[in-house]
Amino acid sequence: MSDSAQQNGSCLKIADLHGLYGDSHVLQGVSLQIARGEVVTIIGRNGAGKTTTLRAIMGLLDKRSGSINVWGREVIADPPERIAKLGVGYVPEERGIYATLDVTENLLLPPRVGEGGMALEEIFKLFPNLRERRRSQGTRLSGGEQQMLAIARVLRTGARLFLLDEPTEGLAPVIVQQIRQAIELMKQDGYTILLVEQNFRFAQRLADRHYVMERGRIVDMIARADVASQSARIQAYLGI
Amino acid sequence: MSLEILMGQVVVGLINGSFYALLSLGFAVIFGLLGIINVAQGTFYMLGAFGSWMLLNYAGIGYWPALILSPLIAGAVGVVLEKTLIARVYKLEHIYGLLLTYGLMMFIQGMFVYWFATAGRPYPVPLELRGGFDLGILFLPKYRGWVVVASVFFCFATWFAIEKTSLGRTLRAATENPQLTRAFGINVPALLTFGFGAGVALAGFAGVLAAPIYSVSPLMGGELVITVFAVVVVGGMGSILSAIVTGLSLGVVEGLTKVFYPPGANMVIFVIMFIVLLIKPAGLFGRER
16 A cells, blocks of 8 residues: 555555544544645534644644654654655644734745745735735734735745645635635646645635545545535535 | 932943843843743853853953853853753743742852852953043943943844844744744744743853953842843833833933932832832733733
8 A cells, every 4th residue: 555655656645643632532543645746625524623634744733643654754753843844834724824023024934845935026926915015014914815925935935745724714705716726826836735625615626536524534535526426425524 | 419420320220221131131032932931040140250250260261252152151051951951841831930940040059159159259340441431421431331332232133133034033933833833844942942042141141241340249140130020020021122121221210219319229120110010010011911
């Protein structure tokens, strides 16, 4: 299994991942795999453990066990900074914009972790709002601008694997469109993306595959081609 | 009362205020970054002063090299203490950091009392800074002028480093959200060690500056740190600029009190602290949380 995964360029491979958040055992044996250049979502109801899975990959949980393999390297025991250095870019659910840094400082904060990150100029072309507000304090931005900033911040670093946690949550349709364009562009450029998303309509148009998560486990996987025929099943999973 | 006395006390106040500013600045850097209430800040000031005294008396190394070496040595001691002890209490409540640094203060101070006794030891003013300027209304010893200039310069250099450089950007990010900052590939634990060492080195620098003015004694820091604590409370915890401004201005207020009401000079800072705590508990520049 792991050999074949290496051959088709497995970028992230998680096996039997358990994770604790304080006292609660949130992740109860998560297994999933993403090939290089794929865009994969994790869908599921609130509290299923989607955000916790991303935090576990980044090394941000108090306790985790099992196996997390990034670019063929086991990182289950590694601290967050070492995982990021492997070329992982993290966009947290709460966006994590620094109030004590202005927009440019927020953009320049993450160090380079790989070759070929976007230049500041390219980022401003992708998100013109950020150029206009580059001297503003990070948290003075609107929700949509903060989300753009959170994504732009990791585009600069040369990371090749992105963990995006609910990038469209609570945003106006126009902004959602802009975020989608950015993710499509990332996909074209061959970035690998693991996306947690409540908005299935948004996820559906971007993703190659969808993992369904329930009570701390991956319970199903639906390929892009099957989404149309499986819509009743998906709706049941999401509780729509 | 003459203008001369008034100006004289303003200068004395500025000098004391310079030390308050340097020490509360180191205190603010450490509290802001690590959440540690570093009671031992005065002890590191004493270490800086003793460092320069020992360099001179045991190794024949004079004031100017000591001004660089002694803070570096104090900073190195800080780095070792952070790695071995301080880092263990980050996850606990503030009181544990306070107790730990209090214990360190007692321990280090006790060792120095054991070795050197409590009597003050003189440290000569460097040749280049002997004498003074007659400014007409007052005579300003060169060394005292140097102390004010050097500490104001260092305070603003620290402020600049934190507010305007990429290292400072990273330090601010690590202060605000350490976990996320690590998730960007920044080694926050190493930054914390550096931050503690830098805060300690600032205190050590103040100690070297102080050596020729006050006598070098194991107890010199323990007395000063109580006043510095009051300065920090008046200014508000954790703010760099407020540590500088409050330190200098409370020094001057203290000096002026000596002119107008001498018996009150030793307690005026504490009276101000009391009033500030009543009116604005977060401190003059502090933000309510």
